[in-house]
Amino acid sequence: MPRLRHQSALVLLAAALASLLVGACGTIELAPPPPELPLFKRIDARVGVVYTSAAYNTAIVNPLLRVDVGKASVRNFERAFASMFTTAITLPDWPPWRELDAQARSRIDAVIELARVDAELVFGNDRSSSNPLLHGLTGGVPDRVSIGYHVCLYQPDGTPIRCWSTSSHQVHQRQVGECLDLRTCIGPQVEIAMREALARFLLEAESDPELAAWAAGLAQRVQREKR
Numbered sequence: 001m002p003r004l005r006h007q008s009a010l011v012l013l014a015a016a017l018a019s020l021l022v023g024a025c026g027t028i029e030l031a032p033p034p035p036e037l038p039l040f041k042r043i044d045a046r047v048g049v050v051y052t053s054a055a056y057n058t059a060i061v062n063p064l065l066r067v068d069v070g071k072a073s074v075r076n077f078e079r080a081f082a083s084m085f086t087t088a089i090t091l092p093d094w095p096p097w098r099e100l101d102a103q104a105r106s107r108i109d110a111v112i113e114l115a116r117v118d119a120e121l122v123f124g125n126d127r128s129s130s131n132p133l134l135h136g137l138t139g140g141v142p143d144r145v146s147i148g149y150h151v152c153l154y155q156p157d158g159t160p161i162r163c164w165s166t167s168s169h170q171v172h173q174r175q176v177g178e179c180l181d182l183r184t185c186i187g188p189q190v191e192i193a194m195r196e197a198l199a200r201f202l203l204e205a206e207s208d209p210e211l212a213a214w215a216a217g218l219a220q221r222v223q224r225e226k227r
Helices: 002-024 069-084 183-206 209-226
Strands: 043-051 085-090 110-122 143-154 160-172
Touching (some): 069 110, 069 143, 069 183, 110 183, 160 183, 160 209
Parallel strands (some): 043 085, 043 110
Antiparallel strands (some): 110 143
């Protein structure tokens, strides 16, 4: 009889794991950015915007799910850059912006580039349970999501002005039976990490003395040209 109960427990556990794997597969659709622009003391500048292919194509990919972090990040940064500058113009992929001719460079005050998106997901497992069928078969390791951004501002000729690297890490411990479809847990973690990493970039940039000095110098130059 004990052996039959043990076999029954294993069958139940196998069925639960199979259900988990089937329900978890697929692409996670991340929420779009909010309609309102982020708060930022806008700089009066006409800035070209570049998203590198590496950043745009960044994705979390494993046998259970896929999260297109780069594409979602670009949507968020489009809103962020629009809040930072009076005019933000997305530059074409070709020719490379560093090869712009003098006439094209004269039409912009700087170029801001989302150069890199870093994304990592480490699966954990369910917390240990007092259920005798599960006790000892599950642990207490949380899921971990990390999102990072590397953004650089350049003069139109490619001279660096300032770069920023920000990141956010989210940890969630699943309870027993929670998130049988892993997308319902991982998706919100990724979204929160993306928002926090972007918010940290905006906070760092707004308080950055080098960015402030560049903006002040640009304003002085514009005033001289108007005289």
